[in-house]
Amino acid sequence: MQVSMTVNGGAQVHEVEPRTLLVHHIREALGLTGTNVGCDTSSCGACTVHLDGEAVKSCTVLAVQADGSEITTIEGMATAEGLHPMQRAFQEQHGLQCGFCTPGMVMAAVSLLDEIPTPTEAQVREGLEGNLCRCTGYHNIVRAVLAASGQALDDPVSVGGAGA
């Protein structure tokens, strides 16, 4: 079947098998390998992209279902001016280690702030429940999202020692 979509601002028209998942279409046909596959049960969120402005797990959508839609992947986030504020916050707060969850996490986090511009820590944690990370313990991911929302952060470490 022929599927056309706008991906990161550019038109893309491809023949796809009806059973092809959007994530495989993005990775194989479009060659955008920033979007990852981390599971086979729609649990991990590594495949998160924006579909018509909303975060979706691209392993839960068939490529044909995305016909006529607008897709943004991690590759479409930075601009000529530089990193997206969420990308910058992830770097500054050390919100990534191995980086495998990162593209999906950033896409989910951007969408979270679209919905709740100034979230509480609990709202950030709830909002990212569907995105798993094995490396960071989520601590610095949460900090990155809070920072990107313009909120002040606590000191990362308290000084030890008696009387501290």
Added chain:
Amino acid sequence: MSILGTRVVRKEDPKFLTVGGTYVDDVRDPRLEGAARATFVRSTMAHARISSIDVTEAQAAPGVIAVLTGADLGLAPLPPSIPLLNQSMVRPLLADGTVRFVGEPVALVLSEDGPSGEDAAELVFVDYEPLQAVVDPEDAVRDEVVLHGEAGTNLAMEMDFGSDPDLFEGCEVVVSQRVVNQRVAGAPLEVRAGAAAWGEDGRCTYWCSTQAPQASRDTIQTALGLEPGTVHLIAPDVGGGFGAKIGCSAEDIVVAWAARHLGRPVRWVETRTENMTNMGHGRAQIQRLTIGGRRDGTVEAYRLELLQDTGAYPAMGGILPYLTRTMSAGVYAFPKVECNLRSVATNTAPTVAYRGAGRPEATAAGERAMDLFAAEIGMDPAEVRRKNLIPTDAFPYTTAVGTTYDIGDYTGALDRALEASGYEQLRAEQARRRQEGGRVAVGIGISIYVEVTAGPTAGGEHGRVVVNADGTATVYTGTSPHGQGHVTSWSMIVSDRLGIPMDDIQVVHGDTDLIPNGVGTFGSRSLQLGGTAVHEAAGKVLDVARGLAGDLLEANPDDVVLDAQSGRFHVRGTPAVSKTWVEVAAAAGEGGLDVETEFTAESPTFPFGAHVAVVEVDLDTGKVTLVRMITVDDAGRLLNPLLVEGQRHGGIAQGVAQALLEEIVYDADGNPVTSNFADYAFVSACELPSFELVAMETPTPVNPMGAKGIGESGTIGSTPAVQSAVVDALAHLGVRHVDMPATSERVWRAISAVANGSAA
């Protein structure tokens, strides 16, 4: 001012944040053009004889190139790579007559694309004659069902250091407990993947998701009977390992073989379900502990008996109880400690290293013992611990099992953790809630740990520093980062020593042609060994450069200094006349500023710390909520605090996950029950609080950087603290022990058991 010790953000991040890392399945290399896809057919039985494998239908399916079995492969099975493990427990690369765990590779489908391979794998018909499976190590040890006929026993390893029947003679109080340190999954977010391409020159390039490229290269070469140097192994970006990706898999060997057999490149990436049932699991140790001492809180003797589950084919997991033994005395000056161990095969996935690897098990047992002892004598668990800690002025200190610790301040760590947690107020709050009789109980758990990193058995590590003609530097490291930030850290070390800007330093890793000698990244070894090797190589490059600059400046090299700010050489006291790296490199000529080193530590380092966990437990449902997690983790001198904090956070989260949520479960027939992320309770952001980190730095004398390991500390400290907090929350009801993970059901059962008068 030196860049060392400062919070430098990672140089490698922009790539990961804009286009993503290049993991094996992302590699788009001309050598892999037209690659076939590999799909493994896996055993659906835990223990069975294979009477036949019918591949005809699969072979004829659309898109299928070949379907291969162990008979086609004709490769010898592999004995355990660790000589201490029973060498007759060999592992066939594709099942050979018998399958021994669900998920074991039985056949290989090579196809034009992934989907046709998956479809065809369903058409391979394996006729199994079921055999009795043995899943529980306590059953396996009786040898009623034996996995490996050749071995005649399930015992993969036994170490008996003797046992004193009078160990607890004279103790006023003796407490015993059986503790299960449950099986968990490393679950890196990137599953295992490989890609093989043979060149006209007879060499194989193999892309592998591994923590140890050189060892993976050697394993493939040996298994395929190839000359050393035949395999060029590349670890591109690796999406997490946690110990489960040390070395390569049986599947990697088969994929490399298949590419040669087909005369065509082959790619393989497993599914998450394959990963959860095949990649080695961690922990899986049953412990019987006994602790005895006086009513004043002095511990006089401690015994720990270990039964390690190795899974079907003994691997790294089989020897980890030896590390548990090494660290069994923990932070305590116990006068007598006994620890004997056995490792036993079962019809489950093999066990391997998992963050901490043997040491978390030691701390978990010891801290559980301290809590049980404290409860028995009715003393505050912090006080009992304090009373038995190795004194700060006693280092270097040799424990009752013969392990010598470099340096420590355990009392200082405990004080910091208690103070930061507001321990007394927490206890007051707990008492208040108990008095009010509310249905949400508060529990406070403590653990104090010491672990061992980068000892002589960790090997040396390779570092090479080259200053190029344009004044930039290239670092080649034998470590193989997968999230640890070595590109940034090694650049900081070299920049500090050579005055070359961070951005002008390139760090190369994970390519065995460029770095033939190297060990990898595991066991919290990288900075101490790999970082030190880079540090020393840079120092030697600097020595050579000063000599050359001396010639250029017509001065004695001893009088030449490098201004690390400007990166210029000048004679001491006369900075006006100076030479740049470009000038020195020109004088050195091609390859003139190129130094390789190998650093081996003479003795290990012993990172330590103290954790306090605060939980709330709903007494009606058993639901546990982790409210606070306060940690002191002393890793010696810090190179980059930002990265150290990241290691602590990740480690803490995984440790908490073991205490509260995660467990790999098999049913009695050996069928995996937790084979994907829907069934395995992988910890999410919702189940964790932000962590409260407290600083403490006690540099080690063992290496010039003063650095100790940090990768595993968080995991080692947090698991027992959280488990202890759960039990503490229920202590007033009479609960003394709850095994991990402390799920709602398990906690609820423990509460019900005491309510019904049967002990927990």
